[in-house]
Amino acid sequence: MSLVEIRNLTKVFPLGESMFGARAQGEVRAVDDVSLDIHAGETLGLVGESGSGKSTLGRLVLRLIEPTSGSVRFEGRDLLAAGHGEMRRLRRDMQIIFQDPFGSLDPRMNVEDIISEPLVIHEAMSLAVRHARVLELLGAVGLDPSVLLRFPHEFSGGQRQRIGIARALALRPKFIVADEPVSALDVSVGAQIVNLLAQLQREFGLTYLFISHSMPVVRYLATRIAVMYRGRLVEVGDTRQITEQPQHPYTRSLVEATPEIAV
Ligand SMILES: Nc1ncnc2c1ncn2[C@@H]1O[C@H](COP(=O)(O)OP(=O)(O)O)[C@@H](O)[C@H]1O
Numbered sequence: 001m002s003l004v005e006i007r008n009l010t011k012v013f014p015l016g017e018s019m020f021g022a023r024a025q026g027e028v029r030a031v032d033d034v035s036l037d038i039h040a041g042e043t044l045g046l047v048g049e050s051g052s053g054k055s056t057l058g059r060l061v062l063r064l065i066e067p068t069s070g071s072v073r074f075e076g077r078d079l080l081a082a083g084h085g086e087m088r089r090l091r092r093d094m095q096i097i098f099q100d101p102f103g104s105l106d107p108r109m110n111v112e113d114i115i116s117e118p119l120v121i122h123e124a125m126s127l128a129v130r131h132a133r134v135l136e137l138l139g140a141v142g143l144d145p146s147v148l149l150r151f152p153h154e155f156s157g158g159q160r161q162r163i164g165i166a167r168a169l170a171l172r173p174k175f176i177v178a179d180e181p182v183s184a185l186d187v188s189v190g191a192q193i194v195n196l197l198a199q200l201q202r203e204f205g206l207t208y209l210f211i212s213h214s215m216p217v218v219r220y221l222a223t224r225i226a227v228m229y230r231g232r233l234v235e236v237g238d239t240r241q242i243t244e245q246p247q248h249p250y251t252r253s254l255v256e257a258t259p260e261i262a263v
């Protein structure tokens, strides 16, 4: 079953000011007529070089930005037709994890506040129940309760990413867009985070859109792979099919550049 149905999704950005101060002409078709289904329970890897439109697609799918045209359905509901109230309810089910957890965690908030913020906004619960939920989330991402009163700058990149993941999980979402979640981390730390994501998927029945410029990381985690090139989706298929019999020349170049062992 498709949890997310993306149809003819297009996002055009005006070019605006150029680097040289002159008013640049034209526009960027960051995402260009993309249609794609994301199946319940799968990890769909979205791979492509920097600037190919992966993050823009990820944001469009969560309606963090509005498309130029096209549609997105989540559990059959038209996301772009949803009003404020319905969107607010839908947001609980759809979360995002960013590449740079430092940039996305408020430096003035301690870990308890960071993880409980979505609960404060979306759920009426007593302090005690909320605290218990935060402890449960910490455990799920492999962090010790002693971190609760500490601040983001006190943590390593991998630990910060765990905090970001705990926060993303707070409302028990069904669907998570992970946008280059390990790209800023050392390989060994990144591998731990990838394994954590896989474990959490099993535990909570999550569906992932896992974005990465790295084919080795994507092929390790993904059940299917979608390949983007200059805003367009050039190939979609099972991980095995994509890595063993890539059809598109760009996919072939990605696969050929991939060392055998990754994570
Ligand atoms: N807010 C924006 N305004 C203008 N151009 C943008 C904006 N966001 C992304 N782009 C452009 O859209 C294209 C795709 O960017 P992005 O989705 O970030 O690619 P990726 O995540 O694959 O690196 C790039 O050319 C980028 O410069």
Ligand SMILES: [Mg+2]
Pocket (backbone or CB within 6 Å): 054, 055, 056, 179, 180
């Ligand atoms: Mg990106």
